[in-house]
Amino acid sequence: MDLLSYSLVDLIPFSRETYFRLFERYNVGVWPAPIIGLAIGLTALFTARRVEGKVLRAPFLLTAACWVWIGWVFQIHWHAPLSWPGTYFGIGFVLQGALMGVVLGWRPLAGAPEGTHRDPGPALWILVFALALQPLLGLVSGRPWYGLEVFGSAPDPTALATLGLLLMIRHPLRWLLSIIPLAWCLISGATLWVLSVPTWPIMPLAAALYLGVAVWPRVLGRGELE
Incomplete structure (x- = not known):
């Protein structure tokens, strides 16, 4: 298969309505997984804190399990039958x-140094947006509540x-550990752009924000890019 012979549109052989319907069918089909995923996300948010300069491992391990679930269940078993790249996306998520x-x-896990631009505001902003605000933006695109994408069961909020x-x-x-989430931000943004979804810039902008926050301390000479 010559991947260079494909255009972006060829890799997204479905309409916006079909894509939205995919999440509606998926959420209903795996219920109550979306609620469990959201509960895991809230647990991660409230446990992602310092304990004597360390960050608890629990939120990262819970999030790791969500990546495996999304890769195997959503991408391979639900997305791939609709679009063949879903299989490769699934492998990446797993x-x-x-x-x-x-x-x-x-x-x-060592926490980001106190007093740097990485601690802790932007991280919490991204977490809160991914868990609470991003799913609600689906309503702007005319999606029903049972078709919204939530952390733990859908790729976009989980990557963010x-x-x-x-x-x-x-x-x-x-x-x-940043490569695949950042790559997914670009893939998702491109997909939504092709489908003319008005919220398509969110994922690429989030990737740019992450890179800016991660790199800025090194530019200022205040920390290492780790």
């Missing part, structure tokens, strides 16, 4: 979950929340 579990699950969590820690492999 890989992200495995990486987070292995890299972040075996030792305490992951970036927020990663901003809270210092880790030599943080850049590695």
